[in-house]
């Protein structure tokens with residue numbers, strides 16, 4: 268049991284037991300215990316997920332939806348069981364509303380190139396925000412180049428929150444699509460996406476939410492949000508890399524043309540005409556990433572067993588502790604002080620380039636991310652080349668945060 | 684001194700350090716001592732691609748010698764850049780083109796610096812050699 272029956276939420280998790288599930292945490296880096304604070308880039312994977320991968324390849328590897336032999340059936344049913352798990356995870360109405368992708372980036376490109384190309388035309392406006400990851404900027408710019416749409420950007424205030432009044436001013440009859448990030452990877456800000464979606468729907472626009480950073484921290488309910496599309500990556504959710512999912516409302520997915528052509532996505536092929544398969548297969552051309560799809564089910568179950576609320580409570584405790592401790596460091600400034608945040612802290616230190624922070628922390632076994640975090644427009648907004656970012660997951664501890672603080676003091680001592 | 688003599692000297696200096704801290708403090712010190720590149724050379728064209736922090740490289744001929752000047756926003760990179768300048772600047776294009784930079788591995792920098800930074804260093808070396816080739820061609824066509 269990883270969860271104890273105690274009333275105090277934050278202490279309900281046995282963190283040492285959880286840590287034992289993540290073999291990588293025993294690694295030594297430059298001779299020191301690894302302190303892994305780059306969870307917003309990708310989380311580590313627990314043993315059950317590693318075992319699920321090995322078990323698939325070791326015991327029932329087969330191509331799916333094709334063979335009638337035992338292994339093919341077993342692989343197919345595990346594969347489809349994962350779709351059901353994701354449906355429940357996002358609280359989607361129908362299983363076929365879950366399309367497997369290779370990640371968030373893939374999901375956004377899919378929507379831009381199918382929904383976008385089919386239903387948006389010259390002069391239509393697409394709204395994104397100033398805190399988007401490049402993967403929620405570039406696909407829309409490519410679409411704009413293809414069909415003459417216009418990109419509009421919701422600005423960000425000094426605390427790293429979206430300026431909602433400005434968003435409302437951008438909305439008009441011309442707005443046909445809104446694509447914003449649920450949780451900012453660079454700042455940790457949780458955006459009020461339900462409100463954003465509601466406002467977009469009032470002018471008849473469709474909405475995509477980039478959930479890459481949200482799924483491991485927040486409970487997602489696509490029906491309650493009433494979002495048209497929701498995308499995420501499994502690798503930020505204790506699952507494998509190169510796997511993710513797109514949720515889309517059934518009627519929209521049905522109306523959209525297919526994305527990639529090939530096997531699996533067809534009903535019948537002749538040289539004159541091909542008819543496409545039904546949902547969700549219409550969007551899943553070729554042999555999919557079977558092993559990783561199967562393993563993401565295990566990752567979600569792992570998280571469910573811990574209890575997402577317990578995880579969130581514990582991560583918030585880490586966030587509060589780290590914020591307090593880091594702010595004691597002279598010259599350190601936190602970028603992104605939104606009221607609603609997940610356990611991500613971006614910071615700059617006066618007179619020290621983030622890269623130097625990263626190199627010297629690495630020497631001490633501490634992994635943080637440095638740079639622009641694939642959000643160059645956002646860095647420009649704050650007038651900085653980049654930040655150092657520490658992001659916490661359920662297996663991190665306060666002792667590790669203390670090491671980070673000492674590590675930063677050492678950086679200052681060496682560089683300044 | 685020849686390029687190899689300078690490299691050997693650097694290797695000897697690094698042998699004095701028995702931990703990463705000493706090594707990095709030395710590199711940081713080199714970074715701090717490197718004269719600032721004049722703003723007129725901090726142009727878009729002089730920026731080396733492939734580095735996480737901005738690195739500017741300026742090159743010109745002085746007699747038959749190719750001179751490099753460089754700068755970076757990040758102090759450790761600046762220290763590394765300073766070492767590259769120490770080794771390569773002030774030699775003929777031909778010598779620079781032929782140079783085998785064995786010191787990088789010997790002082791443990793490729794292993795002691797994260798992948799992205801090593802790559803940045805590699806881009807810098809590539810760019811220096813590209814300048815050497817360009818100036819060699821110009822000299823030959825004179």
Ligand SMILES: Cc1ncc(COP(=O)(O)O)c(C=O)c1O
Pocket residue numbers: 307308369370371372373400402403448450451452477479480500641
């Ligand atoms: C907010 C956000 N959107 C999109 C992405 C892209 O995710 P992936 O690289 O898994 O496609 C990331 C990952 O860094 C992210 O943090």
